[in-house]
Amino acid sequence: MASVLKYRAWPWLPLPFVLILLGVLALTAVQRRRYRVLLGVEILRLPAVREQGWLRRALRWLSGARTWRQAGYHLLVGPLLAVVELGVFAAWVAGLAGVTVNGWAWMLPVQVRLDHVDYATQAVYYTAAGVLLLCAAPWLTGPVTRAETRIALALLGTSRSQQLQQRVEHLSESRTDLIDAVDTERRRIERDLHDGTQQRLVSLAVNLGLAKATLTNLPDEARAVIDEAHREAKEAIAELNDLVRGLHPAVLEDRGLDAALSGLAARVPIPVRLRVDLEERAAPTVESIAYFVVSEALTNVTKHARATRMDVTVRQIGRMLRVNITDDGIGGADTSTGSGLSGLAKRVGSVDGTFHISSPVGGPTTIAVELPCEP
Amino acid sequence: MRAVIAEDSLLLRVGLVKVLEMAGFEIAAEVGDAEALLAAVEEHRPGLALVDVRMPPGFTDEGVRAALVIRKQWPQTAVVLLSQYVEERYAADLLTANTSGVGYLLKQRVADVEEFVASVRRVAAGGTALDPQVVAQLLVRRRSDPLDRLTPREREVLALMAEGRSNTAIAEALIVSDSAVAKHINNILAKLDLPAADADHRRVLAVLRFLGASPT
Incomplete structure (x- = not known):
């Protein structure tokens, strides 16, 4: 062992590993092509790493499990499989050689034939062994190929559920x-x-x-x-x-939801009571959607509800922004497709928010919207 | 009196110049952004600055911030802010720093030339002018407080006081007599539990309470 460590070239030992690691993408592409051409098996392509800047992209790639699965295949599993497959190939060759031994034994050099004087009797055994090997070879080849394909699919490609996850x-x-x-x-x-x-x-x-x-x-x-x-x-x-x-409105960007909503509420011809209780500002998109919700709801109430007063409250509960809009109008709000309210529900849903409306005929109407502060 | 105009829309700037000239102001400078405005005020020391809120480079509240600087550094310059939309938050910024010599009006008010000129003159004379829209925005935030004890009429009177109007102007706007307005104002001052002091000071306190800017 000590003599091996003294060996001058030992710092170069990891070099092939590094090269294989660097070549993982190319090797995987070669393997993917081999499987497609030889077996007609399509190994699903992994999606590219999406990250800003080459260094972060490289780090993300290096830290990804799939990169190491591929490296494992090229470094360890692949060579082992190659050995097993070589064994199967050997079985075919030996089988063919055994079966046909009587056909070519006379071509062997004289010296060899003299060394095996009784080759005529041995040839019977060779032929029998060859027949057995040829019968067994297909039985070996099938499972080995299937196992190899399965391993390659698992290590080089991506599973259906992983693919779905990536799609999501x-x-x-x-x-x-x-x-x-x-x-x-x-x-x-x-x-x-x-x-x-x-x-x-x-x-x-x-x-x-x-x-x-x-x-x-x-x-x-x-x-x-x-x-x-x-x-x-x-x-x-x-x-x-x-x-x-x-x-x-510019004030929404500048001073946030609280400042922007009073401008909306003041435009409505019926008295509105506005309460906003936020510890911090939500993401711009969320603020924008909350603003839109209140804007549309106020318009809707003014147009249809025949209300005499409205209450708008905006509160932050944990990581959620809760908007409640209540009026004392006639109720029976139209929530069918194409109405303003269904548009609201869609906009809220676009950031995984929830939209609930209760509007019995005769009123009152309550709209409750919850939005995640960070979409 | 000399005036400086800051408005980034050239088209509207021309109109503002005409209106102020008609009102007898001498236009010392016309500029298009807040930085140039401050330079112009420093140079000309005008009695009035007519300022658009949303100007380059940020197009948000440049005018409000410039107004605060002007009122602090050059108190003899009154500022009237103009905006496409008025925001109570900006009004609060202005009013917590100053209760005189500031105005905050919607741009469309300029079209009612005579009323607008009256507001500008009032501000230039050290008064205030708040757009009714700002007052309406402050109303939606009212919490349960002495203001709830006011009758709708008294609240109307208070809103007009907040806009900066005199008793006579309030009487004209509501089509009532001067004495009726005086009676309403007395009721308001009584209901808001304001300390007996000189009438003008109590009036200012009432308005501040209404605007939610009062510390008491």
Whole structure:
């Protein structure tokens, strides 16, 4: 043992292991191709490691169990299987050789035949052994191939349930991306309207207001037209403001849900009591959805419920954000597909939140929404 | 009186200049962001700054923060903030630091030129002007407190007081007599348990309690 350690090349001993480890991806690709070409077996491809930056990607790859399963296959299981398979191959060759011994024994060199003078009698045994081996070889080959395939599938590929799990992860990731994209789009539309149309409308109303205030010597008809235009411009501003306010107000991003909700509640023509009790700010997407829930619910109540008062409470319970909206209206809220409420339920569901509504005919209506603070 | 205007929308800036000039202000500078606003106020020391809340680079509350700086560093400059939407949170920021020489109004109020000019003059003279929308937002947060003892009419009067209006202006808005308004205000002061002091101070205290900014 000591002499082996003194051997100058010993630091190089791990080199093949390192090379195999580095070559795991290439070796797996070779094996995958071999199984497909020779056996028609498709080893399911593993999904690529998704991580930012090559170093983190490399570390994640190195720390993954599947990487070491593949390395184990290439380093240990594969060579062992090769030995077993070599044995099976040997059985075929020996079997064929035994069966055909009478056909080729005369071609052997004279010296060999002289050494085995009684080869004619031995040939009977060889032939019998060859027949036995040839009968046994297929019985060996089948199970060995199947076992090898199964091991390769387990170590190099991915199982159906793992694949489903990966698919679920991928889907939930892409769903989060989609929700974020919707959110970003709403912000963009809000910003565009704020910087463009809203300023233009205000400017129009201001100019009409100036005309009204300064052009005092116009005929009555002209003054009436200016008055009408002035009023309509102001109404257009108010309508657009209400619409845009429901999208994504700047104050929501800036000061959070608590600050943004009073602006919504104050726009409703019936008295609203608002209570917000949050220890910390939730994720932007969640804040945005909670805001949307309250916005839609307030609109719905104003339009349909004939309520005289509303209560909105927002509380944080553990890692959940709970929004409760109650009104004393006539109840019987429409929750069918395509209604505003079903849209709400979908938006809440998109971050794994829960949506409950109780709205018996005659009222009152209660909407209870729970959202995870971090989606 | 000289005025500085900060508004990033060029189109609206032109309109604001016209309105202020009509009201007799001399426009010392027009700028498009908060940094330029502070520089302009430092240079011109105007009596009034008319400021948009949402300006570059962040497009959130730049105007509010600039207003707080202006009121602190140049107290002789009154600030009227304009915004597409008013937020009670920003109003609270403004009012906890100042109760005079500040205004916070929706942009669309500028279109009612005469009323707007009256509000701006009031603020320039050291008064306050709060948009009714801000007052409405504060109302939705009211908790169970002495305010609940007020009648709806008294609450209306208090809301108008909070906007910064005089007794006469409140009487005009509600179409009642001056003496009726005075009676309502006395009832309000009594119901809010405000200490007997000079009338103006009690009036300010009532408004502060209404706005939830009062420490008492």
